[in-house]
Amino acid sequence: MVARTRFDDSECPVARSVDAIGDWWSLLIVRDAFDGSRRFGEFQRSLGVAKNILTARLRTLVAGGVLESVPASDGSAYREYVLTPKGKALFPVIVALRQWGEQHFFDADEPHSELVDRRQGHSLRALEVLSADGRRLNPDDTAVHKVSDQ
Amino acid sequence: MVARTRFDDSECPVARSVDAIGDWWSLLIVRDAFDGSRRFGEFQRSLGVAKNILTARLRTLVAGGVLESVPASDGSAYREYVLTPKGKALFPVIVALRQWGEQHFFDADEPHSELVDRRQGHSLRALEVLSADGRRLNPDDTAVHKVSDQ
DNA sequence: TTGGTTGGTAGCATGTTGCAACCGTCGTGA
């Protein structure tokens, strides 16, 4: 049903990523998972999403290998949803979205939640796109090498 | 209509970013814009999206300050859509999604489009989340500092 | 001036979302 190729399952990795995540709710679920949410109810309260939608999203995230369902850590019979390694690899995506939001949608003095380095409590360094040899790259410094060109 | 708060317009920058972009199509439009697409028809052919949807998405992206509509560069009476500085700031988001896709959705030998450093033609360095003092951070090394905690 | 391209709009069928009500299981306090 959700399955393959909502978008062209093209050779473009961006499209496949987008397809794999599914929708915005899924991305916010992943964000909450990074922030420590594990239980159905935690996600539901945090997001305010309808339960049937949450059920469906959790299922596709598990099916897609982003989350996995494990026995609850408190010993109860319930289950919890935790990020797989593949899910954890979405970290830069979430951080990038967060930094973009911080820069463009908040006034200088407007409060917002902040992602900090646990050791020192400082906010993070801005993400940088770097070349193989470490030069900082702007969009104009890059080009898409299409498959058909190869 | 698209307007505010499809999601809680919470204090979370991720949610605001997601809200500002709108939907997946919009993100793929931005990706194409980075790849050099400028004209309505270019986006339409590249994405295969219905024209009414594309019209709506371009409009909201322009309204949101991600794209701007400028006179066509070839002197014709048509218009083109180009990234604003705010739109260009989405670069790390696109790169992060691309790298995630490359790592998890392609076999080692499977061909895919590639983003390369224009100067040298090499692929890019993987994005890293760094602390203020340059240590590399994993998700577990970070914490969300909630507004209410402040 | 005619015909094709560009950049849309309009109408309609279908799919997806969100809401609310319901329900079985689990856990806890008495």
Add this chain to the structure above:
DNA sequence: TCACGACGGTTGCAACATGCTACCAACCAA
């Protein structure tokens, strides 16, 4: 051990968004 509330869903339905197709008005080249 029993009752009651929390947890984690499922179901049905109404509303909304999506995508398809047809249409159309500029623009531009011959």
